[in-house]
Amino acid sequence: MPEGKIKKLVKDRGFGFVEAEQGDLFFHHSELQGASFEELQEGQLLEYEVGQGRKGPCATHVQLAVKTG
Numbered sequence: 001m002p003e004g005k006i007k008k009l010v011k012d013r014g015f016g017f018v019e020a021e022q023g024d025l026f027f028h029h030s031e032l033q034g035a036s037f038e039e040l041q042e043g044q045l046l047e048y049e050v051g052q053g054r055k056g057p058c059a060t061h062v063q064l065a066v067k068t069g
Contacts, residue, residue: 001047003065009042018046018059025050027059034063 007024009016014029014037027048029037044064051060 001049001061003045003047004059006040006042006044006046009040011038016040018048018062020048020050020059022050022057025057025059026053026055027062031058031060031062033061040064 002020004018004020004025007017007019016027017024018027025048027046031048032040045067046059047063047065048059049061051058
């Protein structure tokens with residue numbers, strides 16, 4: 001799964017943007033798995049899949065990245 005950092009969160013509207021290799025990707029709180037949207041902070045590392053939204057590519061199946069080692 002690709003990884004990227006949370007660039008911006010709009011908590012009162014329930015969405016954010018992740019910095020991705022192909023540019024910033026929109027993600028909606030409904031795509032978040034294994035954590036609550038309220039827990040997220042800008043700069044955290046996420047794993048996601050790239051999907052297609054109404055306005056172009058977006059992040060789907062979003063979850064906090066687990067660092068090992």
